[in-house]
Amino acid sequence: EPEVTQTPSHQVTQMGQEVILRCVPISNHLYFYWYRQILGQKVEFLVSFYNNEISEKSEIFDDQFSVERPDGSNFTLKIRSTKLEDSAMYFCASTPGRGPREQYFGPGTRLTVT
């Protein structure tokens, strides 16, 4: 069964460093998402992406964040200058088409900023 994959599973970085989190959505899916979950808290929406552009973003997704689909398979989230409060689990998700459908989530990347 096709699944969303994410790399790395765990990333440790120092405050102020740039990180890139990678995701490979399910191959025939068209809509892509990033969410984050601070330890023990709820899952929060960051950004949605379609047709090579952002379709919606949350207040969390400020200028320090960016997303990109550099090729036909990868979907990346970049944090330019990490802060301690960026420490969280980051989930990538995808859906096959328009409209509210169930989103299929990757296993997540645990980002630890020290």
Add this chain to the structure above:
Amino acid sequence: AQKVTQAQTEISVVEKEDVTLDCVYETRDTTYYLFWYKQPPSGELVFLIRRNSFDEQNEISGRYSWNFQKSTSSFNFTITASQVVDSAVYFCALSGVFTGGGNKLTFGTGTQLKVEL
């Protein structure tokens, strides 16, 4: 703005008991979708069920069933004959219909379910 409330932070049951997880939502959308996701200790988010706002028929799927009541803005989820493997955090989520096609999920705070022998 959309909001999902899961008032139960933690529930403990003994195996084979039935357990109901509560979810109350707020939205101004007339059409919306509700979901339940499971997050086992391994951390991934697993889709369980989806229900749209214009279909209040309640359904059963195996040991899972759900009760959607638009009048009370509730979307409760029941596990029948719970098993230890059901131990996880369960999230209720809400999605509106966005004209751009993308549909963010608004999650509740989750309910930790512990099923003990």
